[in-house]
Amino acid sequence: MTVSVKICGLRDEAxxxxxxxxxxxxxxxxxxxxxxxxxxxxxxxxxxxRLPAAGPVPVGLFVDASDExxxxxxxxxxxxxxxxxxxxxxxxxxxIRARFGIPVMKALGIATEEDLRAAAAFxxxxxxxxxxxxxxxxxxxxxxxAQPFEWRLMARQAIPRPWLLAGGLTPGNVAEAIxxxxxxxxxxxxxxxxxxxxxxxxxxxxxxxxxxxx
Ligand SMILES: O=C(O)c1ccccc1NCC(=O)[C@H](O)[C@H](O)COP(=O)(O)O
Numbered sequence: 001m002t003v004s005v006k007i008c009g010l011r012d013e014a015x016x017x018x019x020x021x022x023x024x025x026x027x028x029x030x031x032x033x034x035x036x037x038x039x040x041x042x043x044x045x046x047x048x049x050r051l052p053a054a055g056p057v058p059v060g061l062f063v064d065a066s067d068e069x070x071x072x073x074x075x076x077x078x079x080x081x082x083x084x085x086x087x088x089x090x091x092x093x094x095x096i097r098a099r100f101g102i103p104v105m106k107a108l109g110i111a112t113e114e115d116l117r118a119a120a121a122f123x124x125x126x127x128x129x130x131x132x133x134x135x136x137x138x139x140x141x142x143x144x145x146a147q148p149f150e151w152r153l154m155a156r157q158a159i160p161r162p163w164l165l166a167g168g169l170t171p172g173n174v175a176e177a178i179x180x181x182x183x184x185x186x187x188x189x190x191x192x193x194x195x196x197x198x199x200x201x202x203x204x205x206x207x208x209x210x211x212x213x214x
Contacts, residue, residue, distance in 0.1 A: 003178055004185030005211045006059065006164055007192060007204055009037030009144060016047050018201035020055045022208035025185070027056040028083060031073050032063045034140055036197030037189065041076035048077055059083050059105070063142055067099060074100065081105055083130065085143050094125040103127035105164075109134035109142075110149050116157060123160040130187055133167035146190035148173075154181035171206035178211065186211050 007019045008028030019027050029044040030037040039047070048058045060079040062070060064086030073079070082100065084093060085107040097104045105128040108118055119129055131154060133147040148168030165183035170191035178186060192207050194200040208214075 001184065003183065003211050003213075004162075004164065005208050006185065006187040007056075007199075007207070008059075008061065008166075008187055008189040009035070009193075009197070010047060010199060011037060011039055011043070011197070012199065013047065013050060015199035015201055015204060016050055018199075018204040019208075020050075020052065022205045023212070024056045024204075024208050026059050026081065026187075027051070028059040028061050028187070028189075029077065029079075030061045030144075031065065031069070032061065032085075032141075035144065037144065041073045044073070044077035044079075048079075057081055061085055061143075064088060067096070070096065070100060074102075081128070083107060085130075085132075090121045090125050093122060097125060097127075105130050107132050107143060107166075110153060113153060116153065119159060126161055129159060129161055129163040130166055131163060132187075144189045148177075151177050151180040151183075154183065156182065169207075171203060171210045174207060174211045175213070 004025040006026035007024050009030050010016050010027055029039050057080045059081040061083040081103050083105045104126050106122045106126045107130040110131050111134050132143050133149040135142045146168050164185040164187040165181050166187035169188045192203040
């Protein structure tokens with residue numbers, strides 16, 4: 001099985017080029033101003049313009065964003081997948097998908113099997129899921145916290161859409177995480193950074209190689 005890989009929170013050309021050269025499948029841009037990984041629509045547009053046609057799918061990460069915010073980003077950055085990482089309800093997800101006509105990936109925070117059951121209500125309105133750790137209480141970011149969750153919770157679950165495993169993955173643990181969770185795909189941000197918000201091309205290459213078993 002080939003594992004899909006998403007590298008999230010890109011802000012500079014050298015790291016983006018490393019994502020492309022390493023053969024990642026998705027590349028994420030954060031449109032959440034409090035994040036140290038946030039980019040403006042124009043910055044994302046310029047980075048996406050560097051992607052080859054057969055390169056990684058550009059993903060936009062939003063947290064409880066308004067239609068106006070999403071529209072303003074799309075005017076400058078041709079995203080091909082919208083990652084919704086806030087408290088969006090199934091109804092809100094459906095409305096965003098219908099309005100913008102772009103596939104949607106809903107992020108869900110997982111700490112227990114009960115949390116996983118929330119996926120059922122979203123299944124009819126999403127194209128993919130991303131399962132991440134729950135953010136620390138009172139923390140500034142709803143994701144990207146280098147926090148793993150219990151990978152065994154995912155094992156043998158019948159998830160009705162393609163999905164990515166996220167949260168605290170690194171080049172050193174991603175192969176074990178994939179085996180334990182039975183994950184068809186993975187997503188990383190902190191684990192390929194040399195400091196918070198600053199990606200490291202060597203770590204990006206190592207992560208993709210480890211995830212894809214190269
Ligand atoms: O990365 C951010 O700054 C961020 C901000 C707000 C919501 C979500 C965010 N990141 C979500 C991601 O897609 C991360 O890749 C995922 O949570 C895993 O992050 P990490 O544990 O740092 O690898």
